Amino acid sequence: MMKASLKKFYEYLGSDEELMYFVRINVDWNEESFIKMEQLIREVIRDYANDDSYPKRFIIYIMRDIPSIIGMLSHFKVCTEDYIQKGYTQESYRNLIAERVERLQKVIEDFIMSL
Structure with missing residues (x-):
């Protein structure tokens, strides 16, 4: 069963508020999107802290998409x-x-430390 935090994160990913969208398509920074993304990721990490694994799509976002945004x-x-x-x-x-x-690099580090 999908936890509420992950559902909210996936909804964020599917929206035009997603940070990658602003950075890649609009070639612009969006502070509100960044704050929302960071909060949602931290919620998912907290909710899955006692689980043995994270959903694949979440891992891909952290390990591929965030480094792309940084680039x-x-x-x-x-x-x-x-x-x-x-x-x-x-x-x-x-x-x-x-x-x-x-801060994006810290999100990646915090995710890795949660494994």
């Missing part, structure tokens, strides 16, 4: 107009992206 973010060097309007400079935008890359 794409390495090309995010110019602050978009939306972020300039939010008060970011080129430097503060690059710092934001670098911090988010670190």
Whole structure:
């Protein structure tokens, strides 16, 4: 039986709010999507902590898709107009992206430690 956290995560993956969608299709960062993704992943990790395995699709997302997002973010060097309007400079935008890359790497590490 699929746990509620995994169901919510799969719904997120199928939505146009998913972080990979923003990064790949829109070539833009989306903080709300990132926060939601991070929260959902941590919920799944908590819910499956006592199980012997994770569902395959979840593992693939962590081990393939998140590294792909990290790779794409390495090309995010110019602050978009939306972020300039939010008060970011080129430097503060690059710092934001670098911090988010670190958090994405931490998600991967936390997942591996949960195995």
